[in-house]
Amino acid sequence: MKLFSQKGFYNTTIPDIAKAMSMSVGNMYNYFSSKEELAKFAIKYSTNILAQELREINNKDITSKEKIYLFVKNYLKNVQQSPEVIEYFLRVYLSNREVFKQGCEGFLCVGEFVTEVMILLDDGATKKEFREQEFFPAFAMIMGCLGGFAFLSGESVLDKDLLSYSDAVSENIYRALKYDN
């Protein structure tokens, strides 16, 4: 993921990846039949890490507001500690759609994560913590906000530590969703 994120999908070769993994090129092909297949596996792997974390948060007996705060904090920690995971999503997955159109179209490779976002929103709306609205505007607001922050962090333009923005980002997301009294 690091190589793909830094060099770009087309500039990265299987020999580059094999070398970074200290594996022979032949052995790499035992695991992945092509660079495209490796790229698809990588997006499933990286979003499933986020999905697993959000599932654990969704299963907690806390308010939806607290869930948002926890999710944002976890996400920003991921950006800080494993920037390649989010970078891969932004710079490879979103930027090279032709690579992913066979087998990773739509929600196919990111389905588990999208499902957990749905569960978060549905639970909040059921408990009247979130207001009623259409799914995609709510989904895009959350993901756009988080993706934007990962981009700003990747470009090193933030003047403070990334995690210090966690509560402010969470508050913005929560305010966009919260139930109107």
Place this chain on the structure above:
Amino acid sequence: MITKNKPTVVWFCAITCNGNTHSLLSANANRFELFLNSFDFIYHPSLTVDKSLDDILAYEEKIDFLLIEGAISSNKDFSTISNDSTFNLLNKLALKSNHIIAVGSCASYGGIHSKFRQNSDVCGLQDALDENILKTLQHEIVNLTGCPVHPEWILQTLFTLKAYGKIALDEVGRPKELYGSLAHHGCTKNEYFEWKIEGKFGQKEGCLFYDQGCRGPMTHSSCNKILWNDISSKTRVGMPCIGCTESEFPRNDMLETKKNIGIPHEVPLGISKRAYLSMSGVAKTFKIDRLHKKLME
């Protein structure tokens, strides 16, 4: 007058719109003829019979099958038949009956009448019958829920009880054979459900679960297996299932799907929301051109 070699059937109309009577009279003609030849249908208030309700009450022999249509109330200010309450009449009739069958949702649970706020006393048979009378019956009360009941469900229940003396019931007293599966089973729109393609009211294309409030995937009934008029069903012609065989019927806003931020509030019976959302997300990814076209251009 009464030929004792055939079991007797009495149909009592309590607080009702007579929808189940209409349904019975719309039965398949051959099946209805078989019913009339197999049973002695001695009383129905809407049919021409040679007995009154008082005659039936005075009649010494036991009634083999007492069919009740409509909800029950002891409050005479709201409903009386022959100057008596439906509650009293039901208990008098039940005392001399071997089998009791609730025909329709009102007889089973009180139905729409139990939502009437000015009379809190409206209920279904189970709550209206004296416990001692229940013990004298040859069989538990059979609840044929539905608004109305499919005529074949009535006939099949009577034939089964006549032939075998018992019928397997679910936990709310409905015959398992008729209510064991969901209205969704056999719906001709299932392919649209699988691929999450929304439909509009009154059209043959598209699924009505997403917007129109269809309860097919969470309603126990055989509407799409034993077809109405032997031809069709509500869902097949673009009318959402409104869940009329379940105890919470009638609900508010029955023709719309309750959603939370675009996500269905209720998902198909027995399926976790997480599982349903995962499957639907995958299905929605694919655009099946054939299913987005009219069946006949």
